[in-house]
Amino acid sequence: MSRLEVKKLCCHFATEGGRIEAVNGVSFSLAAGEAVGLVGESGCGKTTLALAVMGLLPPTARVSGSVSFRGKNLLELSEAEKDLFRWRHIAMVFQNSAEVLNPMLSVGEQIAEPLRRHLGLGRREAEKRSQELLEMVGLGGEWACRYPHQLSGGMRQRALLALALACEPEILLVDEPTSSLDPDSREEILRLLAELQNRYGFSLLLISHDLSAVARLTSRLLVMYAGRVVEEGPTEEVIARPMHPYTRGLISSTPHLFPYRDLWGIPGETPGLKLPSGCAFHPRCTQAVEKCRQEAPGLAPLPGGRRVACHRGGIVTLLEAKGIRHEYQLARGRRL
Amino acid sequence: MLGYLLKRLLYLVPVMLGVSLITFLLINLAPGDPAGLILRSGGVEPTREAVEALREELGLNDPLYLQYGRWLWRVLHGDWGRSFRTGRPVVEELLSRFPATLELALAATLFMLCLALPLGILSALYRHAWLDHLSRLGALLGASLPGFWLGLVLIYLFAVKLRVLPVMGRGGLEHLVLPAVTLGFGLAAVYARILRAGMLDALGQDYIKVARAKGLPEKWVIGRHALKNALLPVVTLLGLSFGHLLGGVVIVETIFAWPGVGKFAVDSIFNRDYPVIQGYALFMSVVFVLVNLVVDLSYVLLDPRIRLGKGS
Ligand SMILES: Nc1ncnc2c1ncn2[C@@H]1O[C@H](COP(=O)(O)OP(=O)(O)O)[C@@H](O)[C@H]1O
Ligand code: SF4
Ligand SMILES: [Mg+2]
Numbered sequence A: 001m002s003r004l005e006v007k008k009l010c011c012h013f014a015t016e017g018g019r020i021e022a023v024n025g026v027s028f029s030l031a032a033g034e035a036v037g038l039v040g041e042s043g044c045g046k047t048t049l050a051l052a053v054m055g056l057l058p059p060t061a062r063v064s065g066s067v068s069f070r071g072k073n074l075l076e077l078s079e080a081e082k083d084l085f086r087w088r089h090i091a092m093v094f095q096n097s098a099e100v101l102n103p104m105l106s107v108g109e110q111i112a113e114p115l116r117r118h119l120g121l122g123r124r125e126a127e128k129r130s131q132e133l134l135e136m137v138g139l140g141g142e143w144a145c146r147y148p149h150q151l152s153g154g155m156r157q158r159a160l161l162a163l164a165l166a167c168e169p170e171i172l173l174v175d176e177p178t179s180s181l182d183p184d185s186r187e188e189i190l191r192l193l194a195e196l197q198n199r200y201g202f203s204l205l206l207i208s209h210d211l212s213a214v215a216r217l218t219s220r221l222l223v224m225y226a227g228r229v230v231e232e233g234p235t236e237e238v239i240a241r242p243m244h245p246y247t248r249g250l251i252s253s254t255p256h257l258f259p260y261r262d263l264w265g266i267p268g269e270t271p272g273l274k275l276p277s278g279c280a281f282h283p284r285c286t287q288a289v290e291k292c293r294q295e296a297p298g299l300a301p302l303p304g305g306r307r308v309a310c311h312r313g314g315i316v317t318l319l320e321a322k323g324i325r326h327e328y329q330l331a332r333g334r335r336l
Numbered sequence B: 001m002l003g004y005l006l007k008r009l010l011y012l013v014p015v016m017l018g019v020s021l022i023t024f025l026l027i028n029l030a031p032g033d034p035a036g037l038i039l040r041s042g043g044v045e046p047t048r049e050a051v052e053a054l055r056e057e058l059g060l061n062d063p064l065y066l067q068y069g070r071w072l073w074r075v076l077h078g079d080w081g082r083s084f085r086t087g088r089p090v091v092e093e094l095l096s097r098f099p100a101t102l103e104l105a106l107a108a109t110l111f112m113l114c115l116a117l118p119l120g121i122l123s124a125l126y127r128h129a130w131l132d133h134l135s136r137l138g139a140l141l142g143a144s145l146p147g148f149w150l151g152l153v154l155i156y157l158f159a160v161k162l163r164v165l166p167v168m169g170r171g172g173l174e175h176l177v178l179p180a181v182t183l184g185f186g187l188a189a190v191y192a193r194i195l196r197a198g199m200l201d202a203l204g205q206d207y208i209k210v211a212r213a214k215g216l217p218e219k220w221v222i223g224r225h226a227l228k229n230a231l232l233p234v235v236t237l238l239g240l241s242f243g244h245l246l247g248g249v250v251i252v253e254t255i256f257a258w259p260g261v262g263k264f265a266v267d268s269i270f271n272r273d274y275p276v277i278q279g280y281a282l283f284m285s286v287v288f289v290l291v292n293l294v295v296d297l298s299y300v301l302l303d304p305r306i307r308l309g310k311g312s
Helices: A046-054 A079-085 A107-118 A123-136 A141-145 A153-164 A183-200 A211-217 A235-240 A245-252 A290-294 B002-010 B012-029 B034-040 B048-058 B064-076 B090-125 B130-144 B147-161 B173-203 B206-213 B218-255 B261-270 B274-302 B304-308
Strands: A002-015 A018-031 A035-039 A061-069 A090-093 A171-175 A203-208 A220-225 A228-234 A300-302 A306-308
Touching: A002 A046, A018 A046, A018 A061, A018 A203, A018 A228, A035 A046, A035 A211, A046 A061, A046 A090, A046 A171, A046 A203, A090 A153, A107 A123, A107 A141, A107 A153, A123 A141, A123 A153, A153 A183, A183 A203, A183 A211, A203 A211, A211 A235, A220 A235, A220 A245, A228 A235, A228 A245, B002 B012, B002 B274, B012 B064, B012 B274, B034 B048, B064 B274, B090 B130, B090 B173, B090 B218, B090 B261, B090 B274, B130 B173, B147 B173, B147 B218, B173 B218, B206 B218, B218 B261, B218 B274, B261 B274, B274 B304
Parallel strands: A035 A203, A035 A220, A090 A171, A171 A203
Antiparallel strands: A002 A018, A002 A061, A220 A228, A228 A306, A300 A306
16 A cells, blocks of 8 residues: 555646746656655756645646545645645655754754644643764754754754654655765764664655666665656666666766776766657757657556656667677687 | 843943043034033123133043043043033933933833824724824824924923913923923834734734634734734834934923933033033943843743744
């Protein structure tokens, strides 16, 4: 049974420069305890998707589709009804930035707020619990009375985790947990995240442009390009055998997964405000055909629980080289 | 912290010296003879000899540096001189009138906050709605209309036409309303805009999104998360506008015949009551510096980034 079911989610922003189609018909589900990765270059709509699930997009956004949780479509709830879900059942680890925590309130006060609001804890209890939460993420209870400006980037990421887990939500959306962290802190945060998921069993949607981080923590992968999911499947398999040309490019440009990044990568640039017609990837695709310019491909199922959105059924293999062994024997006196 | 406080208090010395010197020069540059004015206050034209004798007695015939030096020497020994007009010690005159001025200034500040806080918050929340436009217009008027004009209009409307409030003088709460409104209005309008800008800035920050995500009621998000941050720039500017308030007090007290130090100072200027003018300038510069010190300290206490510094 899936805990969270997102169907045909669209988020369009009305701006002075025209309409931005940040998320364009995304569907996916999160099962209980499942860890799903959402990857894609920056600007492809990952954060917008998460904010839409939380019901936090600004009034300039038009949201359609459905986000089902416990038999309710969250998109149709009033703000007051949403407030009962937010953080209590679905929490989010926001992208780490200097302004993500309120500079005027201590870290403990900020963690205590959802505890008091949703769990009805008193001031004292909430204070004690927020210290425990900070200890749980390896920060130590004494950090509760410190202020955000006293935290380093890595510490802030831990505090954000403690904050998100305050009410022990069933679903956790984590946005770019490793961005702007040094390699050591990145390691620690990834380890901590895996450990916490093990302990609490929440469903995890891990959003990142860091494919190798996602590969370590998730069992299923969604690859997003220009507001659409272009490929979906078991994480290991998608990375080992990408089906969409964009996924292949993404893997090739991830140094942890693919050491020859200079040789591959994705030609061209990410689309700007105006999306290309048809398959949005066609200007950068090496195997585009005429149809790609005209029609947007839908996600079509493939064997092995995988899906790909491509008119050509995914990467076209011109030369199957696997399994072919060529033996050259250098015999004496013979030329090669 | 203590070192900082001492440094700020030490800073009072050059300020007081400068203010008193400039006041002294201005007094002496302005035309008019205190001796003549004092003798004429009896209604009889004095003789030239009488005026000359009084000038000699008051030390007005000495060179300027000697007059200033003598005044400074006495002040340093705690003697602020006596009023030419009343003959009573200057300090006594100022202190006896100061409570009235303080009352007016506090009432004006209170009125200012009662108007500026809700107006600033609401015009940020309902940006470009009618209230926002109204407050923009108010700020324009508040900043451009002279205080005495507003005072006279208010007197005409509420005291002369409607007869609901007294025209002048000090007494109960009803006496306080018109002068306090006159004094506070301009600042209120300006502060409403400053607060609005601060609120808009705060509301755009990530921590507000986080606060909403936490499922907090909107009034917590606004009051606890946005307002706390938006008030910082307001507090920073409060000290500066206190000077504005002191200047306004003089005018408002004169219009409403409010028996405070401001009105007393104006009367003293008309009567060339040199010791009182000097004393008033000195007194007000001390008050100004002290109020600014209090504002700065409260800012330090309010903002944890300054209170605690980095790290530690
Ligand atoms: N509030 C907004 N108003 C207008 N455009 C927005 C807004 N938020 C995001 N966008 C646009 O939507 C697109 C997706 O952004 P985002 O979801 O932040 O991408 P990602 O998280 O994948 O980097 C971008 O083109 C961005 O400029
Ligand atoms: S649909 Fe066409 S352009 Fe898009 S990925 Fe497939 S082949 Fe390339
Ligand atoms: Mg993002």
